[in-house]
Amino acid sequence: MTTPPPKNGPENGRDATPLAKLLFGWTESKAAQLAAFLVLGALSALLILLDASVDRHGKFEMESLFGFYGFYGFAAFSFVVLMGWPLGKLLTRPEDYYGEADEDGEDEASETGEGARDE
């Protein structure tokens, strides 16, 4: 096969199944990622703008603010993710903190052989 060399992993794209390539192969391309970002941005703008054209009959006052749901969703999501920084620092401890470290992980996976590669 004459596929170009992988970009972000030694085995990238080499052993993806045909179905996987067909369904999700595009997610590897930088251009597609940028396109997805732009499409999602455009879709967001469109959905907000559509707000003006729809007769809204909400049960709360704030619901009728222009683009309320969109902005609320954006703000809520960003808040949750950004809170991950301080909370992660505050609450994360080493895995054997309770003296019961999980025995799974990379080593076990390669021992069981179940994680071994297809072929």
Add this chain to the structure above:
Amino acid sequence: MNDGVFASLLNINPGVFVMAAGLLALLARGTLQRGIVLIGGPVVALLALLARPGDAEAVTSTLFGYELVLYHVDSLNRVFGLAFLIAAGLAGIYSLHREDRIQDASAMVYAGAAIAAAFVGDFLSLFVFWELTAVASVFLIFARGTKAAYAAGMRYLAIQVLSGVMLLGGAALYGSHTGSMLLPEFNPKEAITALDLNDPGVMLIFIAFGIKAAFPLLHNWLQDSYPNATETGSVVLSAFTTKLAVYALARCFAGTDSLIYIGAIMTVFPVFFAVIENDLRKVLAYSLNNQVGFMVCAVGVGTELAINGAAAHAFAHIMYKALLFMSMGAVMLRVGTTKATELGGLYRTMPLTTVFCLIGAASISAFPLFSGFVAKSLTMSAIGYEHLTLVWAMLLFASAGVLEHSGIKIPYFAFFSHDSGKRPQEAPFNMLIAMGGAAALCIIVGVAPAWLYTLLPYREKAMEYLANDLWTVDHVLTQMQLLVLAAFAFVLLKRLGLYPAEKRGVVLDFDWTYRKLGYGFALWTGRVWTRLGPAITEIWRGLAARIFRQLTAAFSPEGELSRGALSGSMAVWTAIVLGLVLVVTAVFPT
């Protein structure tokens, strides 16, 4: 078949068929036999439930003078029972790749007990099956075989059994006050009367339900045990325990105001833990907690629309949560871990699992045309009609949070993100079938919700909602706005490098109080006792010896009081005191 035999079969609680299948599973060998037992049990039970005439009498019995209702069907428990039976069948298919008779039996007895509990009508029978779900299911955690799983299993068992004991204690108190052990009846034509929380027995029952529903601060058993179960174990566990509690709350405490706020808090706080948690099955456990919060909140609102919302959400949730746990179970089986730091890029060799996971993710995020949308909408509207602004805002916030942890984080870190270099095999065929079945249900319910709505406790109200509210343009638009802009926030934060990277570690939660603080205190007490114990014993021994010596010195025949002429001095003193008592009683006769 003989009509009489057939009719009597229809009077057997469907949970019994599933539990019987669990016992048969102990004998089944090979995939064919196991398949017949594990799928056959739930199918027979489902047929028995569907064939039972709608107006059939409840099956009753008596014990210690209390009436027991061993099997009755109404529109409230029917929808929960159906969801449980479907989940039991799917879990049976999902577990076929691993021949483990103990685990098969445990899963089926556990599922059967939950189903049976949904169809009984009194507290004593409920208690029996409530405890059985706890005892049977712990083997699904032990079966993982690790030390951590054993410890988590023991904690799980202790907390679950405690819930059962509180239920029994509460029921006994309640029964002694009211003379009846019966659960409140449900009639779609009458308003529900919730039990009165001022009765201490009822309060105990409420807390017992609260433990199983994983109320805030009572929730840690869930995040502790489910991620420690086997790949099939967490699928089975995710379906029954908490939803049985939701059902029990709906039957006994619909319209209890405190549930609104308990539920609202439940939807919000797990979101923050889910964002920093590395183990994706634990993320799902937090997500489960958050979803059950929506149902608890709806039960608290208690209107017809809200109870429909709780039931529909439970039904849809059982399917998509099982589906998400199934996809992570497949990853667990193939890679040996579900830690986000160890995963990434698995879509390459597990494309079907990826697709099923994405369907589960879209469903739980409540995208229109997926099951979460048709279920969650009922609850949100019910809260809207009650004008509970703060609660509504919290649930809306949590909806964006669900998209973060279950809609995006789970599929993204497992199947996409950076390439971990791992190339595991696709999930086994039986797992794909089970995931396909669950995914199909998520889509069918989402696209054609009428059949789920006809099963809801208040059928007419549900159909009315379907006709007038569900598919309105503004409803679909606002939901899309919420989700698409939240998704846009994800790609934006990712591009800006503001999305926190996953890192290995445990996240402290409330269980720190007993796993670290309580355990530490117990250890400290133990250590102190080991050192102090002998010293204290020595002090006591010394003291006792001294007292004995002095008493001997005073009272023994050679002692102080026996010496000299007045050897009977004690008798004289006694006579004087008695005489004084006589005088006093004579002077003050009362």
